[in-house]
Amino acid sequence: MIRTITKTLAAFSFLTVRGLSVTPPGCKVLPVDANWPSIDEWNRLNASLEGNLIRTAPIGSPCHNPTFDQVQCDVVRNNWNRTLFHEESATSIISEGMFTNQSCSPFTPPDAQCIIGVYPQYSVNVSTPAHVITAVRFVKQHNVRFVVKNTGHDVMGKVLGAGSLSIWMHNLQNRTWIDNFSSSRYIGPAVQVQAGVLSDTLYQDAHQRGHIVIGGSFPTVGIAGGHLQGGGHSVLTNVYGLAADNALSYEVITPTGRFIRTSPTENEDLFWALSGGGGTTYGIVWSVTVKVFPDVPVVVGRLNFASFGISEDLYWDSISVFQDHTPVFTDGNSYAAAFYDKSTFTLSMFAVNNSRSGFLQLVKPITSRLNVIGISFNLSVSPFTDLRSAFLNLFGDTQSRDIYASNSIGVTTTRLLPRLQSTEIALKIKQLTRKLANAGGSVVDLPLRPTLKIAGNPENAVLPAWRNSERHFILTKVLDDSATGDEINTAQMQFRNDFGEPLKRLTPGAGAYLNEADPSDPNWKNDFYGVNYQRLLQIKDKWDPDGILFGSTAVGGDRWVEQKDGRLCRIIG
Numbered sequence: 001m002i003r004t005i006t007k008t009l010a011a012f013s014f015l016t017v018r019g020l021s022v023t024p025p026g027c028k029v030l031p032v033d034a035n036w037p038s039i040d041e042w043n044r045l046n047a048s049l050e051g052n053l054i055r056t057a058p059i060g061s062p063c064h065n066p067t068f069d070q071v072q073c074d075v076v077r078n079n080w081n082r083t084l085f086h087e088e089s090a091t092s093i094i095s096e097g098m099f100t101n102q103s104c105s106p107f108t109p110p111d112a113q114c115i116i117g118v119y120p121q122y123s124v125n126v127s128t129p130a131h132v133i134t135a136v137r138f139v140k141q142h143n144v145r146f147v148v149k150n151t152g153h154d155v156m157g158k159v160l161g162a163g164s165l166s167i168w169m170h171n172l173q174n175r176t177w178i179d180n181f182s183s184s185r186y187i188g189p190a191v192q193v194q195a196g197v198l199s200d201t202l203y204q205d206a207h208q209r210g211h212i213v214i215g216g217s218f219p220t221v222g223i224a225g226g227h228l229q230g231g232g233h234s235v236l237t238n239v240y241g242l243a244a245d246n247a248l249s250y251e252v253i254t255p256t257g258r259f260i261r262t263s264p265t266e267n268e269d270l271f272w273a274l275s276g277g278g279g280t281t282y283g284i285v286w287s288v289t290v291k292v293f294p295d296v297p298v299v300v301g302r303l304n305f306a307s308f309g310i311s312e313d314l315y316w317d318s319i320s321v322f323q324d325h326t327p328v329f330t331d332g333n334s335y336a337a338a339f340y341d342k343s344t345f346t347l348s349m350f351a352v353n354n355s356r357s358g359f360l361q362l363v364k365p366i367t368s369r370l371n372v373i374g375i376s377f378n379l380s381v382s383p384f385t386d387l388r389s390a391f392l393n394l395f396g397d398t399q400s401r402d403i404y405a406s407n408s409i410g411v412t413t414t415r416l417l418p419r420l421q422s423t424e425i426a427l428k429i430k431q432l433t434r435k436l437a438n439a440g441g442s443v444v445d446l447p448l449r450p451t452l453k454i455a456g457n458p459e460n461a462v463l464p465a466w467r468n469s470e471r472h473f474i475l476t477k478v479l480d481d482s483a484t485g486d487e488i489n490t491a492q493m494q495f496r497n498d499f500g501e502p503l504k505r506l507t508p509g510a511g512a513y514l515n516e517a518d519p520s521d522p523n524w525k526n527d528f529y530g531v532n533y534q535r536l537l538q539i540k541d542k543w544d545p546d547g548i549l550f551g552s553t554a555v556g557g558d559r560w561v562e563q564k565d566g567r568l569c570r571i572i573g
């Protein structure tokens, strides 16, 4: 029997009844089509997967008739803002409200709509490479859409797909520590990490061995999936570059169903593309081997002030001190993350290989200037002997940080700002952020500068704009949780016009981080991949000749269109 993740399967069984629709030419099959795989075919697939096929149901389905279950519904509602809750579901994602068009919200009344919509129809709980190979062969044979899910942190809409079969990498948790990795490019300690391992899990392991590794700043982001394959910034970016810069080799299942190894000397083109060219595009990563570094003492600092009781001008003058001084961190090989809106400014700082006095010296250009302009601020400084203790202090661990406004729906635009040479451009960017804050939005401002030199001169597909960046600049505005897909699209377009386009005009030639950007950026090919795009497309076509892997902003994604009913169709011509 195919496993079900909830008791609600009956409510959705109509979706698998074979209908009379004919799949349009060039399109993926949907459950309403005559040629959707039969129950017998799904059962045979399940048998060949050793019973690991899951018949899915939307995570909100216990809150709706005819399968309403108050106890289960309360579980869903009470855990909705936990990243791990979505991570432990075979198909749910953290930002699901952005992409599901209210198809099965747990917060609507029991009689409100609950349909499977863009959630995958089936999922494979993967534990062997053979499971992945079987799944890719099945989707190819039956023309079924295919998606890959690891943690579900994706904010670009690549983990969901109407009428899809998903593979769930979550339970691949092996870590193999290698004392003396040796290749023509690197000799030293390394770790081989399977596809489902979370950042914090690896940080704990590394700490026990006196090492540090590159992963997400958020503890529940995956190591080997979208984070590293899309570039991957971290608290160590200004010291060791991006996550992709530290990849040494991969084990990969190709979309044609082969299990292979890639490194700078073996299937080099695939290695190059997987290291920064985006997840779910060229192959399914089974494991990645990454560099490991010796543990270091770290100083954590926090600085904050508020707009309460001071003039708006003084508040924004104070924020501009940080905006003008980001090289304190990028040149100082330190991490900083500023969050600001119209009422508060908070700056979290993380300085490796530093002491309390060294840290105070580092941030002195900022604190002195704040004193001169007369803002009162709080500054706390905490030295730690190792990176993990500092990380726990700043970000918390998997459990303590397991909160995220997963059901908050918002609009976003991001830009990798280069170091600004002109005070006029800097001023215009400051005016833009003030305008955003006054319109109810907020800014996450991350001084990140993974130059080629810092990254160790890797050859990979990381967007060249990263090498010249000074700040990963994220502008967002939260929308009402009941917003529909159309409302989100309209708001995103407006946001792009008001903030995204002006930012682009002020920073021509820069780009945006493909994992954290406007998911409907019309210029995504250039903004996310730059001059690498054509080479990446050739590599995609070589390794994925049938176009099994798709993402609307993944390389080759513009060859497909999603129709109103979610059906994915190849653009002919």
Ligand SMILES: Cc1cc2nc3c(=O)[nH]c(=O)nc-3n(C[C@H](O)[C@H](O)[C@H](O)COP(=O)(O)OP(=O)(O)OC[C@H]3O[C@@H](n4cnc5c(N)ncnc54)[C@H](O)[C@@H]3O)c2cc1C
Pocket (backbone or CB within 6 Å): 093, 094, 147, 148, 149, 150, 151, 152, 153, 154, 155, 158, 159, 169, 195, 215, 216, 217, 218, 220, 221, 222, 223, 224, 225, 226, 227, 228, 229, 230, 231, 232, 233, 234, 279, 280, 281, 283, 284, 285, 286, 404, 515, 516, 551
């Ligand atoms: C709360 C939060 C915090 C974040 N913090 C950071 C941060 O500190 N630094 C940073 O750089 N980014 C950060 N991000 C963005 C994050 O890196 C991306 O969302 C990333 O794609 C997540 O990858 P994942 O594998 O964990 O998640 P998933 O959502 O499961 O996958 C993301 C993408 O990768 C693909 N994928 C997953 N596994 C594989 C695989 N084995 N082979 C091929 N493709 C695969 C998926 O199909 C999808 O396209 C954050 C996002 C959120 C929501």
